Structure formats: C-alpha cells, structure tokens
Amino acid sequence: MAARGLDREARQGLALVAPPFAYVLLVMAAPLLVMLATSLFLFKTGYREYVEGFTLANYLQVWADPIFRALMLRSLWVAGLVTLATVVLAFPVAYFLSFVVSPQRKALWLFLITIPFWTSYLIRVFLWSVILAPNGVVNSILDFFGLIERPLRMLNSVEAIVVTLSHAYAPFAILPIFVALERIDRALLEAGRDLGENRVMTFLRVTLPLAMPGVVAAALIVFIPTIGDYVTPTLIGGGRVPMIANMIQSQMLDQDNRPLGSAIAVTAMLVVAVLAAVFMALNRRFLKVRA
Amino acid sequence: MIEFRDVHKHYADYHALRGISATIREGEFFSLLGPSGCGKTTLLRTIAGFEDISSGAVLIDGRDMAQVPANVRPTNMVFQSYAIFPHLTVAQNVGFGLRRDRRGRMEKDRAVAEALEMVGLGGYGARAAHALSGGQRQRVALARALILKPKVLLLDEPLSALDRKMREQMQVELIKLQRQVGITFVLVTHDQEEALVMSDRIAVMFEGEIAQLDEPEALYARPVDRRVADFIGVMNFLPAEVLGDGGEVVAVRIAGLGIVEIPAAQISRAMPGDPGPSVGFRPETMTLLGAGEEPRGAVQVSRGVIDEVVYYGDMTYYDIRLEGMGEAVEPVRISMRNVFGRDVPAVGIPVRVAWSPGALVLFR
Structure with a gap:
C-alpha cells in the first residue's frame, strides 16, 4: 500500500x-x-x-595562448572588482531596507530599487556610455563648473566596466543580502547589546555573521555571470579591454574557428566552476555559513 | 535596588505605561504579572534599556538610568525567544559577553564551563547552538546572562515556550538558582500560577498600571479589586448590600449567605465596571459537609443544591446553588480534596456548606 x-x-x-x-x-x-x-x-x-x-589540440592551444591567460585573468579580476564593489555598495542599501525602513514601506522601497531594472540590460549599459563619454553627463557637469580643462577619458577602461557592471548587478546583490538580514531575529541584536556590546560590535559579532549567507549568495550571483559578460566590455570597453567572452566571440564568429572557441568556452567554464567550488569549500570551512 | 518613579511610556497613539511607581528590593524574586498588553514586558524592557520612557525615572542602585545605554547597564536578560546566537556554539554563546573581560583565555573557558555546569549543561560547550531543544536553549540563555554576574537578571516569559512538565521543573530550578546566586530576578509572566510559585513579591498589572504589589499569599487572599481577584486563581462573587458602616466592621447582606459583619481589613475597592458591591471568596474556603457531619471551628453553615460536579482526580469542583441566592447569580464553586473512601456527591443533591466570614473579601 x-x-x-x-x-x-x-x-x-x-x-x-x-x-x-x-x-x-x-x-x-x-x-x-x-x-x-x-x-x-x-x-x-x-x-x-x-x-x-x-x-586535445584545441585545449593545448588554449592553455599555451598568452592572450587567453591574459583575458581570463582580466575577466576574473574585473569580476572580482565588480563583486567587491557590488556587495560593498549593496550591503548598506539592504541594511537600510531591512533595519530602517518601516515594515509597511518595505514593498514600496523594493519596488523603487527595481525600477531602473525594468529597462533592458543593453540599454542600461549603453546609458553608461552616455554618462561616461567625453562629451557625456559627467564631463559636461565638470566642465560647466570649470573643474576640468579637457574632458576626462573614462570610457574604454577597466574602471568604466566595473562601474557599469556594478550598477547592472546591484539588485541581484541587494535582494539576497536583504533576505538574509530580514531573517535575523531582532532579539539577537538586543541580546548582543544586553551582553555588553555597543552597536558597532553587535553589528560585527551578530548581524554580519548572520548576514553572511546572503553576502555569499550575492557574491556568487554577481561573480559568475560577470566573468562571461560580453556586452559591457564591448560597449563600455570599446574593444580596448576585451574579456574572455569577447575572445570566444572572436574565435567563433570573426575567425570562424568554432572548435577553438568552444575549447575556450569550456575551459573558462571549468575555471569558474573550480573557483566557485573552492569558494564554497572555503566558505563552509572558515565562515561556517549555512545557506 | 530598582526604583520606578512615575514612569510613563507613550507610543504614537498608545499610552503603554501610565505612571508606574514601585521599588524592587535587592535579592528578591519579583514578578510582573498581567494579561497580554498590560505593559509588563514594556516595563521590563525599560529596566534593560531597550525601551525609552516618555517621563519619570528608572533607577538601579540609586542611579538614574536615563542616559545609560543597554550595553552598560548592570542587568542581563533572558529573552522570550531565548535569542541564542545560531552561528555560535553553546560555549561561544555563554562566553559572548566575556570579550571585554580582562581574564586570560583559560580562565574564561573555565568560567564558561562552570556556568554551563550550573545550569545542568556540563559538557555541552562544543555543541552547535541551533541543534538544542527548547529547554536546553533556555539554560544556555540563563548561563549566558548569569556568567556576567549582573545585579539584576531580567526574565521575559522564559517558560512560556516549554511544555507543562518542563515548565514546572524549570520553575523549581529557577527558584534554586536565584537562591544560589543571590541576585535580584525580575520575571515577566502572564501565568498567575507561575508567579505565585516563584515570586517573593508580585506586581499585578492592568492597562499600563500596577493594580496591586504584594506577596503571593496576600495577593491571593486579599486582592485589591475584582480584576486582580479574577486574574489570580478562582474567586466566587456574590452580590452584597451594605446595611451599615460601623468603621471597624461593615454589615452586609450577601445573597445566599445572609447578613455578615465584615472587618475593615477585609474590604477592597470596587471598580467602575463592577455590577455594584459584592463579596468574594476562594473555592477552598468553603467546605461541603457530609450527611450528619458537624462543622468544626467558628464557621457558619448554609444550605444549597449541587448544580454541577467537575472531577479532577485529586480534587473535585462542586458548583452549588445556595438557598436564597436567586436565579440571576451564578452558582458558587467549591473545591474539595478527594479523600479516599468518601463518596463524591451527585448533581441535584441538597447539601450543607460551612464557611467562615474571615475568608470573605468585600468589594465596595
């Protein structure tokens, strides 16, 4: 039965x-x-x-290629910077949402935070090129106040890519951190104070460790897709700072070498998978974060 | 030890504490008792420093706590949810407050082990806190608070989440613990039985005010008004008509009991909502007389009919309709210990009850 x-x-x-x-x-x-x-x-x-x-010739070629290594490292470096910037900027926003905003207004605030993301990713990236261009918003303002003599060169740089991607992934970092903070029993924070710690120490010893699952989730959600981002290095980097996705695209379409392009893609995936696995293992070992 | 001076607490449109003045003595087990929403937890939180007060003053050891933040007050709290840190082990939880302690690591570890021993959790230090049962969590919360040697331990409904057996066991353990450490315990509870069992003194609160602050026996025998009488234990109320006030005694005619002179010491106040003067008495102060049994001592005897019998194993409640009490009045409830060999009388049987004017409280 x-x-x-x-x-x-x-x-x-x-x-x-x-x-x-x-x-x-x-x-x-x-x-x-x-x-x-x-x-x-x-x-x-x-x-x-x-x-x-x-x-295995394709793979041997990939590993022997200094350009692959350089672009892979740059992709990881950019993704790392973006992850750091996004999480560091998202945390205060999530904290504000969870601890400062009154419960009745939380839905409204979440709604407001996601409004910019109703436009397509492509358009948002393109708008950053408008903001950062030599005759763009930032330079016009600086010029208006007479702060610069020549327009600043901001596009076509790693920094511009980091700024653009950090903005693009902000809600993906804010939401998991917000959820983790929401789940913290507020009595735990009072207990921290009751046991003699001031607000800062209570934050460091109670709030932050308990928010770590959200931070870890945010980091992974931002880091993994950023490595393979194609649009931003193309539009904001202007082809001057290509990342791994641009190399794959170039092999696949421009050079018409699908086998090599595929090998690069698979290799990049493996690198990311190994890194993510190491990250998770370290995380379990040292942060003892239970998701 | 702790002194409340005309403490008021206003929320946006709600007056939570309405002029609390009371003193909690050093080393006593003090309870704040009342129905939910009476302000007892708010009052406790003003001691801990989690709740600002709108006016008045809270003093600990003669020192005004207005400018003293929660983390430096000489109090520690056992939270209703226990607030055990889920990311730490049992030992890390208990040792949480020792960070600023200047003792060496070995000594701190020993202090943690001793604190765990004290609450009966010796050897549990390495366990993950999130894997503990409710009772164990509470013990961790106790050890975590007591290890800091506070002047006052605050307990916010610490037993409400436990099952009945566990609760009764913890009541006894808390009393023993309090005697052992000798510090002031302030307990918030909505359970009158718990308050009676554990406390040296109890403040009964209603709607942001302390209705009565007394020792358990006094609270039980001499409630100041019908709200307190109703909230603590069971009390029968009979309508009474005041015939004459002689200063020392008041003569009243009580429905079902006749004309009685009640000493001034047994007079409590009537509340605006009361249905007129009444006399109250506890179920165990009346005795059901067996057939041919003579009453002992200075008692009076009334007649009635058994209306309902509620059997509890060790005792039985009898609802009795007294002669002359009228149809509009609820029958009075009498409790009798069940003695081996004596029959439990059945519904409808005419009986005699013995009672003493000394057990009556007049609310006028």
Whole structure:
C-alpha cells in the first residue's frame, strides 16, 4: 500500500518536472554537449578545413595562448572588482531596507530599487556610455563648473566596466543580502547589546555573521555571470579591454574557428566552476555559513 | 535596588505605561504579572534599556538610568525567544559577553564551563547552538546572562515556550538558582500560577498600571479589586448590600449567605465596571459537609443544591446553588480534596456548606 502510494507520488513528481527538465535538456545540456563535442572532436587546419576525430589540440592551444591567460585573468579580476564593489555598495542599501525602513514601506522601497531594472540590460549599459563619454553627463557637469580643462577619458577602461557592471548587478546583490538580514531575529541584536556590546560590535559579532549567507549568495550571483559578460566590455570597453567572452566571440564568429572557441568556452567554464567550488569549500570551512 | 518613579511610556497613539511607581528590593524574586498588553514586558524592557520612557525615572542602585545605554547597564536578560546566537556554539554563546573581560583565555573557558555546569549543561560547550531543544536553549540563555554576574537578571516569559512538565521543573530550578546566586530576578509572566510559585513579591498589572504589589499569599487572599481577584486563581462573587458602616466592621447582606459583619481589613475597592458591591471568596474556603457531619471551628453553615460536579482526580469542583441566592447569580464553586473512601456527591443533591466570614473579601 505504502510503496504503491509512494510510487504514484514519485510518478506525479516526475510528470511535474518533466516539461522544465525537457526544456533545460534542450536549451542548456544539448548546446553544452555540442560545444564540448566540437572542442574535442574537430580541429581547424585551414579555411573551412577541419580534421575530425578525438583531439586535445584545441585545449593545448588554449592553455599555451598568452592572450587567453591574459583575458581570463582580466575577466576574473574585473569580476572580482565588480563583486567587491557590488556587495560593498549593496550591503548598506539592504541594511537600510531591512533595519530602517518601516515594515509597511518595505514593498514600496523594493519596488523603487527595481525600477531602473525594468529597462533592458543593453540599454542600461549603453546609458553608461552616455554618462561616461567625453562629451557625456559627467564631463559636461565638470566642465560647466570649470573643474576640468579637457574632458576626462573614462570610457574604454577597466574602471568604466566595473562601474557599469556594478550598477547592472546591484539588485541581484541587494535582494539576497536583504533576505538574509530580514531573517535575523531582532532579539539577537538586543541580546548582543544586553551582553555588553555597543552597536558597532553587535553589528560585527551578530548581524554580519548572520548576514553572511546572503553576502555569499550575492557574491556568487554577481561573480559568475560577470566573468562571461560580453556586452559591457564591448560597449563600455570599446574593444580596448576585451574579456574572455569577447575572445570566444572572436574565435567563433570573426575567425570562424568554432572548435577553438568552444575549447575556450569550456575551459573558462571549468575555471569558474573550480573557483566557485573552492569558494564554497572555503566558505563552509572558515565562515561556517549555512545557506 | 530598582526604583520606578512615575514612569510613563507613550507610543504614537498608545499610552503603554501610565505612571508606574514601585521599588524592587535587592535579592528578591519579583514578578510582573498581567494579561497580554498590560505593559509588563514594556516595563521590563525599560529596566534593560531597550525601551525609552516618555517621563519619570528608572533607577538601579540609586542611579538614574536615563542616559545609560543597554550595553552598560548592570542587568542581563533572558529573552522570550531565548535569542541564542545560531552561528555560535553553546560555549561561544555563554562566553559572548566575556570579550571585554580582562581574564586570560583559560580562565574564561573555565568560567564558561562552570556556568554551563550550573545550569545542568556540563559538557555541552562544543555543541552547535541551533541543534538544542527548547529547554536546553533556555539554560544556555540563563548561563549566558548569569556568567556576567549582573545585579539584576531580567526574565521575559522564559517558560512560556516549554511544555507543562518542563515548565514546572524549570520553575523549581529557577527558584534554586536565584537562591544560589543571590541576585535580584525580575520575571515577566502572564501565568498567575507561575508567579505565585516563584515570586517573593508580585506586581499585578492592568492597562499600563500596577493594580496591586504584594506577596503571593496576600495577593491571593486579599486582592485589591475584582480584576486582580479574577486574574489570580478562582474567586466566587456574590452580590452584597451594605446595611451599615460601623468603621471597624461593615454589615452586609450577601445573597445566599445572609447578613455578615465584615472587618475593615477585609474590604477592597470596587471598580467602575463592577455590577455594584459584592463579596468574594476562594473555592477552598468553603467546605461541603457530609450527611450528619458537624462543622468544626467558628464557621457558619448554609444550605444549597449541587448544580454541577467537575472531577479532577485529586480534587473535585462542586458548583452549588445556595438557598436564597436567586436565579440571576451564578452558582458558587467549591473545591474539595478527594479523600479516599468518601463518596463524591451527585448533581441535584441538597447539601450543607460551612464557611467562615474571615475568608470573605468585600468589594465596595
């Protein structure tokens, strides 16, 4: 009886997850497998000339390529900076939302915070190029007040990319930190005060450790997609500071070398996966964060 | 020790504390008792420093606490939710307040171990705090507060989350602990039984005011008004008509009991909402007489009929309609310990009850 009931439940469960599972299979797993196969079984030898059969030549080429290493490191560096900037800026906002805003107004504030993100990502990135351009908003204002003689060069730099991406990912950092802060029993903060700590120490010893799951989630949510960002280095970096996605795009489309492009993509994915795994392990070991 | 001087607390449109004046003595087990919303927790939080007061003063050891923030007050609190830090171990929780202590690490560890021993959690130090049961959490909260040797321990409904058995056990343990450490305990509770069991003195609060501050026996035997009488234990009320006030005694005619002279010491005040003067008495102060049984001592005897019998195992409640009390009045409730070999009388049987004027309280 019990076993049959369980079977039926299991079947119902499978039926429920089947459509999204099929979807993921079709648009995630299948392309990934195609890419993996392309990188392992094709090697480009000339214009529209390929050698078929298992080979690691693409990967050897990727690892030997100093440009790949430079761009991978730059991508990680930019993603790291963006993560740092985003989390550091998001924390006060989330803290304000959770601790200062009255409960009735929290929904309104969340709504206001997400309003800028109703426009598409592409347009927001493009607007930053308007803000940072030589004749853009910032330079016009500085010039108006006579603070500069020549327009500042702000575009086409790592800094501009970091600013743009930090803004683009802000809500993805604010929301998980906000949720973590909301879950903190306010009595714990009173207990910290009651046990002799002032507000700052209570924050450091109680609030911050308890908010860490949110901070960790925010860091991962920002870090991982930022590494592979394509739009911002293209529009804000102007092609002067390419990142790994630009290299993949270049191999795939400009050079028409799909096997090598696929190998770069797979390698970059592996690097990110290893980094994320190390991060999670360190996190569990030292921060003892239970998500 | 702790002194409240005309303490008022206003929230936006709510007057939570309405002129509290009271003194809590050094080393006593003091309870703030009242229904929810009476202001008892707010009052406790003014001692801890978590609640600003609108006017008046709170003094600890003669020192006005107005400018003293919570973290430097000589008080520690056991929170209703226990507020155990979920990211720390049991030992880290207990040692949380020792950071600024100048003792060496070894001595601090020993102090933590001793504090855990004191609350019966010896050897639990390395456990994760989030894996503890409710009772264990409470013990950790106690150890964490007591290790700092506060002058006052504040307890905010600490037993309300425990099951009945555990609660009764913790009541006894808290009393013992308080004697052992010898500091002032201030307990907030809505459970009158808990307050009676544990306290040296109790302040009964209603609507932001202290209605009565007394020892448990006095509170039980001589409630100042019907609200207090109703809130603490069971009390029967019978309508009374004041016949004459002789100063020392007041003569009243009580429905069902006849004309009685009540000494001035047994007179409490009537509240604006009361349905006129009344006389109250506790269920155990009346005795059901068996057939042919003679009353002992200076008592009076009235007649009535059993209206309802509620059997509790060790005792039985009898609702009795007294002769001449009228149909509009609720039957009086009498409690009798069940003695082996004696029958429990049935509903509808005419009975005699013995009572003493000394057990009556007149509310006028």
